[in-house]
Amino acid sequence: MAYTAHHDTFTTATTGQTGGRFSALLARIGASFAAYAARxxxxxxxxxxxxxxxxxxxxxxxxxxxxxxxxxxxxMYI
Structure with missing residues (x-):
């Protein structure tokens, strides 16, 4: 239990704004893959x-x- 509480505190404290940027980056990558698949x-x-x-x-x-x-x-080259 203490590890989980520490982990949550660590995650919130160290990834505040960076986590948002990373999520945005992942969203852009996902959108790029979706656009490529559609093409x-x-x-x-x-x-x-x-x-x-x-x-x-x-x-x-x-x-x-x-x-x-x-x-x-x-x-296809048949």
């Missing part, structure tokens, strides 16, 4: 192409089976 996600492109009719896909030179390959063509 890398291509689910919206796949959904948009999947919503097209077969005739519309054919006019784009695509088949329904080729949608994922087309969307990830810069990442």
């Amino acid at each position: 890398q996600s291509r689910a919206d492109q796949i959904a948009a192409l999947d919503a097209l009719s077969d005739a519309e896909l054919a006019s784009l030179g695509l088949t329904r089976e080729g949608i994922v390959h087309h969307v990830f063509r810069d990442k």
Whole structure:
């Protein structure tokens, strides 16, 4: 129990303003990762192409089976 009380006092005393800055830094890093993941996600492109009719896909030179390959063509080399 004494250790816990000491630890709480130590944490509050030494990390007051610094803890806030560290939390803000972690929040910015988390937001950056979330933005990167959103940019890398291509689910919206796949959904948009999947919503097209077969005739519309054919006019784009695509088949329904080729949608994922087309969307990830810069990442997959098959």
